[in-house]
Amino acid sequence: xxxxxxxxxxxxxxxxxxxxxxxxxxxxxxxxxxxxxxxxxxxxxxxxxxxxxxxxxxxxxxxxxxxxxxxxxxxxxxxxxxxxxxxxxxxxxxxxxxxxxxxxxxxxxxxxxxxxxxxxxxxxxxxxxxxxxxxxxxxxxxxxxxxxxxxxxxxxxxxxxxxxxxxxxxxxxxxxxxxxxxxxxxxxxxxxxxxxxxxxxxxxxxxxxxxxxxxxxxxxxxxxxxxxxxxxxxxxxxxxxxxxxxxxxxxxxxxxxxxxxxxxxxxxxxxxxxxxxxxxxxxxxxxxxxxxxxxxxxxxxxxxxxxxxxxxxxxxxxxxxx
Ligand SMILES: Nc1nc2c(ncn2[C@@H]2O[C@H](COP(=O)(O)OP(=O)(O)O)[C@@H](O)[C@H]2O)c(=O)[nH]1
Ligand SMILES: [Mg+2]
Numbered sequence: 001x002x003x004x005x006x007x008x009x010x011x012x013x014x015x016x017x018x019x020x021x022x023x024x025x026x027x028x029x030x031x032x033x034x035x036x037x038x039x040x041x042x043x044x045x046x047x048x049x050x051x052x053x054x055x056x057x058x059x060x061x062x063x064x065x066x067x068x069x070x071x072x073x074x075x076x077x078x079x080x081x082x083x084x085x086x087x088x089x090x091x092x093x094x095x096x097x098x099x100x101x102x103x104x105x106x107x108x109x110x111x112x113x114x115x116x117x118x119x120x121x122x123x124x125x126x127x128x129x130x131x132x133x134x135x136x137x138x139x140x141x142x143x144x145x146x147x148x149x150x151x152x153x154x155x156x157x158x159x160x161x162x163x164x165x166x167x168x169x170x171x172x173x174x175x176x177x178x179x180x181x182x183x184x185x186x187x188x189x190x191x192x193x194x195x196x197x198x199x200x201x202x203x204x205x206x207x208x209x210x211x212x213x214x215x216x217x218x219x220x221x222x223x224x225x226x227x228x229x230x231x232x233x234x235x236x237x238x239x240x241x242x243x244x245x246x247x248x249x250x251x252x253x254x255x256x257x258x259x260x261x262x263x264x265x266x267x268x269x270x271x272x273x274x275x276x277x278x279x280x281x282x283x284x285x286x287x288x289x290x291x292x293x294x295x296x297x298x299x300x301x302x303x304x305x306x307x308x309x310x311x312x313x314x315x316x317x318x319x320x321x322x
Pocket of ligand 1: 059062232
């Protein structure tokens with residue numbers, strides 16, 4: 001891939017930004033080197049955004065919500081980037097491509113940038129690529145970064161760990177809905193939003209809210225503080241500004257009290273460990289001697305000739321022997 005000029009990226013050139021994200025997704029060795037250099041170059045200009053994660057089952061209204069929410073931020077004079085993690089998306093593109101039609105207004109604006117989910121086949125983990133995309137968007141001058149994920153697998157937990165504010169979109173029929181939501185997610189959420197509180201659902205909205213609040217009180221330990229539940233209609237764009245306001249207040253309060261920065265710092269620490277783990281794994285599986293012996297030892301374990309521990313120890317010895 002051609003070189004990307006960090007200065008053009010920093011000037012907010014969208015083409016450079018899109019290409020930079022693609023570069024970071026490449027599994028070509030030369031590209032990976034270039035990506036690393038680029039990330040190093042832009043690192044001093046990162047961090048100056050509000051990172052917001054949003055999750056919810058397919059159909060909860062995430063794309064519709066992000067359209068309304070993103071437009072609301074743009075009205076406040078902010079530049080908004082939307083990134084997606086969708087582990088269920090096909091190799092090329094991602095379901096958000098189809099979603100671009102639901103974010104039609106936002107997609108048209110110069111102040112907005114929408115990026116589909118990286119393909120599963122891309123180098124490294126999708127979560128890692130998304131973290132890098134966040135940094136690139138920040139360097140390009142985006143103030144608000146929205147990371148969308150579906151409630152599948154590990155991705156919600158990954159997103160919660162890379163944002164400043166994490167919210168989950170729910171549907172008004174509380175009873176059934178709670179079943180499909182992972183317990184840990186409700187504990188991580190900074191805000192629960194009951195969407196589609198319009199039309200025939202309007203009457204139900206307040207009881208749904210009360211149901212979620214009491215369910216949350218049962219699920220969440222006192223240590224996590226009181227849970228926040230709000231209602232909205234993404235379709236009619238009702239209560240969207242209030243949610244934006246709430247997040248702004250949260251960030252302002254956190255910055256003043258210091259926990260906004262502390263959260264980012266500990267996320268960076270976690271991220272370093274995550275990268276380290278991947279690097280160690282890579283160096284293990286790329287090691288000539290290990291690759292040579294691994295199938296044989298694995299067979300011996302499967303056939304019960306040696307224990308898993310003995311085999312693992314032998315492989316570690318091979319790794320350390322040079
Ligand atoms: N009535 C109503 N429908 C909504 C609302 N938000 C989204 N929808 C509809 O729900 C469906 C799924 O929305 P979408 O944004 O694609 O959900 P996603 O899969 O979570 O991204 C679409 O038909 C939307 O028009 C809302 O606030 N009220
Ligand atoms: Mg969607």
